[in-house]
Amino acid sequence: MSLTLDSYRLLGRSGLRVSPLALGAATFGTEWGWGAERDEARKLFDHYVERGGNFIDTANTYTNGSSERLLGEFTRDNRESLVLATKYTTLRRPNDPNSGGPHRKNLFASVESSLRQMNTGYIDLLYLHVWDFTTPVEEILRGMDDLVRQGKVLYVAISNAPAWQVSRMQAIADLRGWSPLVALQIEYNLIERGGERDLIPMAREMGLGVIPYSPLAGGVLTGKYSRDDLTPADAASGDGTRKSFNFARGTLTERNLAIADVVQEVATELGRTPAQVGLAWTLLNPGVTAPVIGARTPAQLADNLGALEVGFTAAQLSRLDAASAVGLGYPHDMLASDMGRAFAQGDLKVEARR
């Protein structure tokens, strides 16, 4: 594989051109304990843009609003050349039920807040951040479409939702002539491959580009953690570091460190870093448009951008696959079995060409 940040790709079924790696801005600001100060964040932004990157990912509440505010400052001179993606639904004010959630009131208020924080007249890509299992989807889709018609949002998308609901929403949007969802942002990496069951195949079928987040599983795939970090007393100390966050999320486990070991072995064989191998692997899935890089320092960003040049041998890919595979479960296992195929098609040979 040899890509560059200016090897642009179309995002899902849209005509929007985006870089094959997005720049994650959840590390812009230190309010969450592990991010970058303003000047360091500026360097991350400048380096990414100088290399041809145009796809920036944030959310209304990242680092308590600092991420969007810093982006508003950094994009003052080149706003139009960038694809700014942000998200809504997370609670903006404690104990105020309508300051969060996917419903129309919060959708409109949150977009106004993001426009103010980013000092811009429009958002290129707006994601529903976290599905709540309660808001009627027609209310969400109609609200998103209204914002598109007003020109405040150009494209809409979704993150953290079950495949059955996204697929249903896309069908409703299509039938009503509302703006379709053009991207699906999901956690996808060598430690979390659950998206391969339904989310990624659904996205390919319905025209959503897959945007993997946490491509390095919060840093676990970079090889920076050891078995000593599995000790709760140390790692879960709640000291606000990325390590204690990873531990609290359940990402620091023996299984996951064993996957990181294989990533390290492959990286050594290729003369690459584990971060480059982990990121490059996410780019191989044909449903993936652009993973979101989560660098905290310029050195990490430069390292991660090297993923665009990594190529694997078939043997290396099988080792990574064997270490990280997830069972697809029912009905996929049944449908792929000899019995399932015989039930579906008898002796006929039918090939879908997509």
Ligand SMILES: NC(=O)c1ccc[n+]([C@@H]2O[C@H](COP(=O)([O-])OP(=O)(O)OC[C@H]3O[C@@H](n4cnc5c(N)ncnc54)[C@H](OP(=O)(O)O)[C@@H]3O)[C@@H](O)[C@H]2O)c1
């Ligand atoms: N839609 C959602 O719900 C959602 C959720 C999460 C993230 N996101 C998006 O995805 C972006 C990336 O997520 P993420 O931060 O979880 O990504 P990640 O790449 O899995 O983890 C990033 C962390 O790993 C470490 N790291 C990164 N590159 C490294 C390198 N080359 N060498 C050593 N350590 C390295 C850094 O932590 P330390 O140096 O502190 O160890 C960094 O903060 C976010 O900025 C955000 O835009 C979206």
